[in-house]
Amino acid sequence: MNIPGSGLAKGLAVTLRTLTRRTQTVQYPDAQPELAPRTRGVIGLFEENCTVCMLCARECPDWCIYIDSHKETVPPAAPGGRERSRNVLDRFAIDFALCMYCGICIEVCPFDALFWSPEFEYAETDILDLTHERDRLREWMWTVPEPPALDPAAEEPKEVAAARKTAEKMAAAQAAQAAQAAQAAQEAQAEQETKEAKEDGA
Template sequence: MAKGLAVTFRHMLTRADTRQYPEVRPDLPARSRGVIALVEENCTVCMLCARECPDWCIYIDSHKETTPAPEGGRPRAHNVLDRFAIDFSLCMYCGICIEVCPFDALFWSPEFEYADYDIRDLLHEKDKLAEWSQTIPIPPAHDPGAAPPKEIAAATTPKPARPAARTAPGPRNTAVRAIRPPGSLPKKPGEGPGAVEES
């Protein structure tokens, strides 16, 4: 009890370390969860992020376009993104949308200065989300002591040597095996169309 009082008393006598924001910008960690940024060209409108969002705060609209194929091919239909919006008044920053995106279209950005006076203005469309994609930090380099990725390890592992071919041919098996259709049972002696019943 006395130790806790001494710590509290010491904090009362020391000056508070106050940063003069916005003149002094905070030094945020690289993995800060500030806002969700969109890399629009990576989005294939698979809708995984919108389906997995527990708050249903992602709104996506798209249409299909047909691309003519090269000569001899078939025209291909693909989705074109019309609208991608996130309502940050509903978002709880769980990061599920970023985790489930299979095409790396969503990232965390350390930006946090998007407060507004009206809650309806926290619905940000794809142009604003694309602006935030310019602030995505470069991922840190891999740990030098870590194991290499399995793809690189598989490519650099030498393949096992093939066994050497035999120089002298060995004895050949000249017995002829009967080939049965799949599922048929071997015939017993005395069965079949040419079998004769013994009396």
């Protein structure tokens, strides 16, 4: 059986509970929010790593990445070699009015040319200004945070493990060679002493 006014009492109880709790409101922009380490704010471009493979533009579901390039001929590195051609980046732009921040372009980049930056204050009054060219994308690179430290309980990366094993093998081989050389020197010294002793006895 419903008591008259019970709904109102429940609503007032919720209001009273809310009034006694600490507020979660951040007075932005006076107080900057504490962003998570993997915040997806804006995409930065490290163009030195870009090989113009076009993989990011092909995989982008929104087709918001625009890349222009041309080919240049590289002279042979050694006499008698052949000339090679390489792609040179002319334009790299991202239209953030279309971007849905899925991160596919960053994941598929094989040369680590794209990174997430936590910066998010790039609102514009004109939607056309949300197309960031490579110069502005390069500026976001300086705000990319350092990668998080590895978990101490995580497995050692395969590359590091392989390099460590190779170094250990080389160190063991060098130690074995040094031991053999020391043993050979001792044997030679012993033979020399035996020879001198025989000559003195004669």
